[in-house]
Amino acid sequence: MTGQTIDPTARLAHIARFEPEIRAFTACDPARIEADLRTAPPGPLSGRLVGVKDIIDTAHYPTGYGSDIYAGHRATGDAACVALLRAAGATMAGKTVTTEFAFFRPGPTTNPFDPARTPGGSSSGSAAAVAMGMVDIGIASQTAASLTRPASYCGVVGFKPTYGRYALSGVKALGPSFDALGTITPDVATAIAADAVLAGPVPAASTIVPRAPARIGICRTPWWHEAEDGTRMAMAEAERIFSAHTTVEMVEMDEFAAAADLHITIMSFEAAQALAWEYQARRETCSPQIVGLIEAGRAITRATYEHAQNEAARLRTRAAALFTRYDMLVAPAAPGEAPLRTQGTGSPIFSRLWTLLYLPTVTLPGLVGPLNMPVGIQCLGPHGADETLFEHALWAEALLPTRPLPSLLKS
Amino acid sequence: MTGQTIDPTARLAHIARFEPEIRAFTACDPARIEADLRTAPPGPLSGRLVGVKDIIDTAHYPTGYGSDIYAGHRATGDAACVALLRAAGATMAGKTVTTEFAFFRPGPTTNPFDPARTPGGSSSGSAAAVAMGMVDIGIASQTAASLTRPASYCGVVGFKPTYGRYALSGVKALGPSFDALGTITPDVATAIAADAVLAGPVPAASTIVPRAPARIGICRTPWWHEAEDGTRMAMAEAERIFSAHTTVEMVEMDEFAAAADLHITIMSFEAAQALAWEYQARRETCSPQIVGLIEAGRAITRATYEHAQNEAARLRTRAAALFTRYDMLVAPAAPGEAPLRTQGTGSPIFSRLWTLLYLPTVTLPGLVGPLNMPVGIQCLGPHGADETLFEHALWAEALLPTRPLPSLLKS
Structure with missing residues (x-):
């Protein structure tokens, strides 16, 4: 493949x-x-x-x-x-x-x-x-x-x-x-x-090989109550697999609870700026979703936006401290298996935090939920340590089940 | 006007x-x-x-x-x-x-x-x-x-x-x-x-009025030896004018000496990425200046680039510390009066540092050099304090001579 x-x-x-x-x-x-x-x-x-x-x-x-x-x-x-x-x-x-x-x-x-x-x-x-x-x-x-x-x-x-x-x-x-x-x-x-x-203007030679993280932190995140059975099964299975090979601990994440709202504030404000022309000149050709996002952004004051940016910077410092204990974090990648198309594209709740924190993330396949549909887990590393995260992700990928193949491809 | x-x-x-x-x-x-x-x-x-x-x-x-x-x-x-x-x-x-x-x-x-x-x-x-x-x-x-x-x-x-x-x-x-x-x-x-x-997606009401800074730091910068007579005269005159109204001190800037080279490293590397298509597909239609910039960027390794980014972040922290003592900094805006067009567009040396530091800057006119051509000075404030810088810049503008008018406009 x-x-x-x-x-x-x-x-x-x-x-x-x-x-x-x-x-x-x-x-x-x-x-x-x-x-x-x-x-x-x-x-x-x-x-x-x-x-x-x-x-x-x-x-x-x-x-x-x-x-x-x-x-x-x-x-x-x-x-x-x-x-x-x-x-x-x-x-x-x-x-x-x-x-x-x-x-x-x-x-x-x-x-x-x-x-x-x-x-x-x-x-x-x-x-x-x-x-x-x-x-x-x-x-x-x-x-x-x-x-x-x-x-x-x-x-x-x-x-x-x-x-x-x-x-x-x-x-x-x-x-x-x-x-x-x-x-x-x-x-x-x-x-x-x-x-x-x-990553370069010139291709780099890569020497990345699998390496076990010494200590993994499992981050259910403050939004664990939104995890469905598929994600609960996948996270439990990942924890079971990894803990057979290295130290795995549960990470307390309550101090990051404001991150999702901070992310929404910053993104909405900036979308209202970035899409100003589309909103001013072509509003009738935008979807209600986009108009709603921009109008939410227009209702946010610059002071609120700047406060959110300052809080986000503070949380990035807190995240750096987490990595003094853990070399890799494991977190849900989505609330569960893919919803029906009639329900939209799914909830972003389990990524807003990590996007806000600017951390590199590798989402790994292999696990499935009750419908036998894929459910990923995401592995995270410290800011700027993308190569190290790749080493750990190669290690994790080798332990997880082989990624599922769509039935169309099995014939 | x-x-x-x-x-x-x-x-x-x-x-x-x-x-x-x-x-x-x-x-x-x-x-x-x-x-x-x-x-x-x-x-x-x-x-x-x-x-x-x-x-x-x-x-x-x-x-x-x-x-x-x-x-x-x-x-x-x-x-x-x-x-x-x-x-x-x-x-x-x-x-x-x-x-x-x-x-x-x-x-x-x-x-x-x-x-x-x-x-x-x-x-x-x-x-x-x-x-x-x-x-x-x-x-x-x-x-x-x-x-x-x-x-x-x-x-x-x-x-x-x-x-x-x-x-x-x-x-x-x-x-x-x-x-x-x-x-x-x-x-x-x-x-x-x-x-x-x-600054908004929605225009904000402004309540900015002139305000005297309590203490001004004069930053000749580590590149003062590149200042020509016009800039030396303008800086001396600005110091004389401001010191009649508030506390003015000379700031030691040696710890920022690496900033210009860091700026060149980061900008060159990123230009080689940002203009990758122009370089790959339309090189013959680029000027030697742009090709030179891109090729300089292509010779920089990602490790060198990331080191420069980390050093830049460190200098931003040092700059924040400066503003615990000074509410406004004053620095040269250019090496001197405008050079002849045959000599190019002038040297960027007196801005690389401040651009690297992400600080807001207001360049103020009013002073002139030996050729009676304009020479600006730049006023700088802390990161994110743009409104405060505007207050101080209004105060400084009122003290400086009225901006010179081109002779074409005097008739």
């Missing part, structure tokens, strides 16, 4: 076969993929297919930001992340479905494990395309839970780096204090390979 | 008269200005004309980022800052000249005090247009010294807020860790009026 072993023709047939049901792409041009596979420069990502979330500019495909305002919009050039991947030999498979401006209005993508269920938002298309083996690397983004949650719902690996690690040039802003690019991949090794390209 | 007292017809004639010599605009449409003046919504900036630096997206004018790659480029919508100003009643006068990608390749703008001299870079057009009274508010940006230096060279007020205060949605990135929007205005009061709009 890691792609480089599948020949391009088979891969294109695979996409053509499953795309009508999965609807992961807003644009995908087989002729261009074939041409690009032939002409891509040699590099560490040669032969890898990449799905690019459609809030990210591309020269060769339209970029619609999930918004009716930008239907058919053509950017002049590729976003920095796309340019870096292409220069490293990767080939774009196309643009993947996002919710409107990476917020809540869902696109058409279905969950590969059950077409009645959501793949999550907002990196819906990237997560579903990776789960189905249509692409090797899905470029995703997260302002609240937009990467971690679809990775959890689709049974794949999600990596959101330390805030600021990947360049955002050419990416539509939603809440700039939190907006971060990341990847969705079949496994941690592929996330590491992509990171070596996306 | 504050604009709202000049009727629109006279203002348009004024622009038409002086633009052929000043060349402040990349695009300026008198018919549109007249129409917009009639139809602008009522608001706190009604009747004010705004010049928008051409690295900032606009729906109604081309946006070229100062780059041949983007000649004639049309953005779909207005950048957030433009939308906020328009919603507050302001009218766009057009797009103002920038250097290429807000870096070093100069545009055609001349200094209003001497056409053989540079207006500074990169916010060249905004500074010259404000100095000439063509616009009331120039939107500018700063990644190194791109706002402070042209304000100094053109004898106008420059305000770069605390990093992050103004939304960057729709602004071309150069070095995202430093990129900041700000304003160039005829006086501090106009900067305050613009700030009340740009």
